[in-house]
Amino acid sequence: MALTAVSGDEPAALSKSERAYRWIRERIESGRYVPGYRLVLGQIARELDVSVVPVREAIRRLEAEGLVTFERNVGAQVAMIEVTEYVHTMQSLAIIEGAATSLTAHLMTPERIAAARDINDAMAASLDDFNPHRFTELNKEFHAVLYEGCPNPHILDLVHKGWNRMRALRDSTFSFVPGRARDSVTEHENILTLIESEAALLDIELAARNHRLATLEAFTAYQQAHGPAHTS
Numbered sequence: 001m002a003l004t005a006v007s008g009d010e011p012a013a014l015s016k017s018e019r020a021y022r023w024i025r026e027r028i029e030s031g032r033y034v035p036g037y038r039l040v041l042g043q044i045a046r047e048l049d050v051s052v053v054p055v056r057e058a059i060r061r062l063e064a065e066g067l068v069t070f071e072r073n074v075g076a077q078v079a080m081i082e083v084t085e086y087v088h089t090m091q092s093l094a095i096i097e098g099a100a101t102s103l104t105a106h107l108m109t110p111e112r113i114a115a116a117r118d119i120n121d122a123m124a125a126s127l128d129d130f131n132p133h134r135f136t137e138l139n140k141e142f143h144a145v146l147y148e149g150c151p152n153p154h155i156l157d158l159v160h161k162g163w164n165r166m167r168a169l170r171d172s173t174f175s176f177v178p179g180r181a182r183d184s185v186t187e188h189e190n191i192l193t194l195i196e197s198e199a200a201l202l203d204i205e206l207a208a209r210n211h212r213l214a215t216l217e218a219f220t221a222y223q224q225a226h227g228p229a230h231t232s
Helices: 016-029 041-048 052-064 082-108 111-127 131-145 153-167 181-194 201-226
Strands: 069-070 077-078
Touching: 016 052, 041 052, 041 077, 052 069, 052 077, 082 131, 082 153, 082 201, 111 131, 111 181, 131 153, 131 181, 181 201
Parallel strands: none
Antiparallel strands: 069 077
């Protein structure tokens, strides 16, 4: 779900805490607030023309989502995600997103499958003039079509939290391993074919899981060959 900055078009009933949450999160996800950026509550409160209380509540929400860290004598700052955290997030997301994709498979209408395939076609078309950040955005859209209809709200919530953690990186794995993009497109089509053919749910789940793990493996191989990559 795309988030927008606070504006006069937002519902009047939106709480001050919600306004602050959206405002800060939009700046984190857009890269305006970079990893390590100090979030000065008083300054944010002045910019939003609110007290510090709703800003503090917003910061706590973002901390729970892993986008912000808070340390005594340091204060709140945009989270720095280390490579180890990236690996753990990818591993857990592979499991829960695979489950969400398989649980959603029987709800995938021909129209939704066609929408996912259109996105994947756009990804394929972008390979010759490759923009890793644009490719990543299309990748997010593709997977959202496959899991957003998940009938289990708890699993879906975990998937959203996993993606939120990945967004905190604000950079694309494909920046480091662009060759992975072409394989990713092929694997997307394989998942769609399995869904269309009403394959066993376990086969769909494993295809979705292994697809994400393959990206992690490509990134890990890059790390071993080139040393640490800057993930922020």
